[in-house]
Amino acid sequence: MAYDLITMGRIGVDLYPLQTGVPLPQVTSFGKFLGGSATNVAVAAARLGRATAVVTRTGDDPFGTYLHEELRRFGVDDRWVTPVQDLPTPVTFCEVFPPDDFPLYFYRRPKAPDLQIDAEDLDLDAIAAARVFWVTGTGLSEEPSRTATLTALAHRAKAGTTVFDLDWRPMFWSDPDEARPFYREALRHTTVAVGNLDEVEVATGVREPHAAARALLDAGVELAVVKQGPKGVLAVSRTGESAEVPPLPVDVLNGLGAGDAFGGALCHGLLAGHDLETIMRDANAAGAIVASRLECSSAMPTAEEIASAVAAGAVR
Numbered sequence: 001m002a003y004d005l006i007t008m009g010r011i012g013v014d015l016y017p018l019q020t021g022v023p024l025p026q027v028t029s030f031g032k033f034l035g036g037s038a039t040n041v042a043v044a045a046a047r048l049g050r051a052t053a054v055v056t057r058t059g060d061d062p063f064g065t066y067l068h069e070e071l072r073r074f075g076v077d078d079r080w081v082t083p084v085q086d087l088p089t090p091v092t093f094c095e096v097f098p099p100d101d102f103p104l105y106f107y108r109r110p111k112a113p114d115l116q117i118d119a120e121d122l123d124l125d126a127i128a129a130a131r132v133f134w135v136t137g138t139g140l141s142e143e144p145s146r147t148a149t150l151t152a153l154a155h156r157a158k159a160g161t162t163v164f165d166l167d168w169r170p171m172f173w174s175d176p177d178e179a180r181p182f183y184r185e186a187l188r189h190t191t192v193a194v195g196n197l198d199e200v201e202v203a204t205g206v207r208e209p210h211a212a213a214r215a216l217l218d219a220g221v222e223l224a225v226v227k228q229g230p231k232g233v234l235a236v237s238r239t240g241e242s243a244e245v246p247p248l249p250v251d252v253l254n255g256l257g258a259g260d261a262f263g264g265a266l267c268h269g270l271l272a273g274h275d276l277e278t279i280m281r282d283a284n285a286a287g288a289i290v291a292s293r294l295e296c297s298s299a300m301p302t303a304e305e306i307a308s309a310v311a312a313g314a315v316r
Contacts, residue, residue: 003077004050005267008152009136009167010114011056011081012090013063016294020096020253024105032275034070034297035092036114037167037260039135044264044286044300046075050271052131053077053151055122057113063089064113080123086111096294099252099284102208106171115142119151131160132267137167137199140182150182153189161270164221165263166195168202176202187219192270194263196227209234221313225266225280227259235280243277248288250315257296258287264300284294 001056014035017027034043042052058064060083067089067099071078088130092105093105117139127133139149156162164186173179183203187193193203193216201207204215209226216224226234232246265286269279285306292315293299301309309315 001051002131003053003126003270004130004133005042005045005052005134006055006130007038007052007134008055008111008117008136008149009139009165010036010090010112011039011054011067012036012057012092012108012112012114013066015091015093016254016297017094017096018294020098024093024095031295032066033295034067034074036090037138037165038134038298039071039076040257040260040264040300041134041165041267042076043071043074043297044261045267047300048264048268048303050268051077053080055080055117055127057082057084057116058089059083059089059113060085061089070297082121086115087111087113087116088240089113094254094256096254098254100255102254102256104256111142115139115145117145117148119144119148122148122152124147124152124155128156128159131271132163133160134165134263134267135186136165137179137183138169138172140179140186141169141172141218146182150189150258151187153186156189158189158191161192161267162190162193163194163263163267164190166193166199166203168195168199180205183229184219187216187221190220191222192225192265193219193221194225194227194260196229200226210236227262233280233284235276237276241276243276243280245280245284248285248309248314250292251265252290252291255291255298258291260296261290261300262287265306274291281310282306285315288315291315
């Protein structure tokens, strides 16, 4: 079977406070959700009708079992989600202070199982055959995941659409200079790069959006997508097509997961062959919808919900 989308990267359990505006020491109840950026992107695309799978690893524990159950419930193939015997499934807590403060606390010690992906265990034929393959910057932060990620990218050799989510998480690296050589190598094998202003600066050394997009194109990609926060999103292709789309108005409840919804909708739009402005508009709407909800994975919107938000010009 050739998949519409295979993602590779983080997975874990998100524990989100059920009270907003309350610091963690005072929170009394939490909701439990499937999490992890690459995994959420696969869920988001599956919600839009795409055949998706994720390559990752969990602990051999009840939380790992829970993640398999959730992946199947969301229609994401879990055949390449394997256990690591001696490491616990990661847990992530957040605090929810709308509209723009959502601190994250990653519990990934002594090491996250999703960084134990080994190149020898990859189904490289399936990765090469997927219409879209998605990797993340976090996957480059430690071995053996780093070598596995670069091996998968090199084997794929830009077949179809290969997306590099720059996914800069400073807590996973000693400093940006350590990350840059690996980001440059990944970009050589990538057709689409996606990142916010901090992430494109790590990848290229440039922060101004248009200059950063040009730098990503110079690094080898065919399409550069630069998220500008309240200024919306900029997309520039090697062919000269460009789109700059403002954000969709929304009352933010929890901004976490909005970028993953954006990613799933981006993949869906690329697969559908939509024009660049339509892709960016719909991806923005998908992100805004998730930002209006508490959870991430289970909040991913349907195509009908995205179309309604675009038509309304806001998330109601």
